[in-house]
Amino acid sequence: MEQKMEQVDxxxxxxxxxxxxxxxxxxxxxxSCRGQQIxxxxxxxxxxxxxxxxxxxxxxxxRMRRPSLLTIHTDCRYLQNGHQSIPAWxxxxxxxAGNQELRNADLWKQVDKLFMGHxxxxxxxxxx
Numbered sequence: 278m279e280q281k282m283e284q285v286d287x288x289x290x291x292x293x294x295x296x297x298x299x300x301x302x303x304x305x306x307x308x309s310c311r312g313q314q315i316x317x318x319x320x321x322x323x324x325x326x327x328x329x330x331x332x333x334x335x336x337x338x339x340r341m342r343r344p345s346l347l348t349i350h351t352d353c354r355y356l357q358n359g360h361q362s363i364p365a366w367x368x369x370x371x372x373x374a375g376n377q378e379l380r381n382a383d384l385w386k387q388v389d390k391l392f393m394g395h396x397x398x399x400x401x402x403x404x405x
Contacts, residue, residue, distance in 0.1 A: 282346045282396065285310045289333045289351040290404050291326065299324050304333035308340055315340055327355050331384040338391035346396045350404065357399040363389050 290305040302324055308315040317336055321329060330353040341347075349356065363385065366372065371382045379385065 282344055283310055285341070285345040285347050287334075287337045287347060287349045288404065289330065289337065289349065289353070289356075291329050291333060291353065294326065294352075296326055299326060299329065302326075302329040304329055304336070306333055306337035308337060310345075326353075328381055328384065330356055331381055331388065335384065335387050335391060338388070341391070341395070344394035344396075348398055348400055350400050350402055352401060352404045354401060357401060359385060359388075360392075360397060360399065363392075 286309040288307040288309070292303045293299060300323055302321050303318065304321075305318045306316065317340070319332070319336060321332065324332075330351070334349070334351075334356060351357070365374070366379055366382075366385065367389070369376070371379055371386065373379050
């Protein structure tokens, strides 16, 4: 008998929220399933908002122990758009169309591996 996948909500919070280089950033995440929550928080040195978002997502996904139905709540469309582009990037050898460099490919490869076995959807919403 096939086991039913659990619904897990993942909430991602980034600070500061600005495009470009960040001297110091903080991310927080909350995983919520069946009324229980797991949280995490990390500070990073010089980075970008997009790398900060990817690091937050990776840290949250590393807490997953079994295949689940994931709803990722974030205000970062970069993550949603990237998730949709992963199959094309993989097919192109982790480059963008026209053989252009894929920024943050190291982190996108980790995300791809961590998404394996999960059903993933994104919910774009204001996160404070």
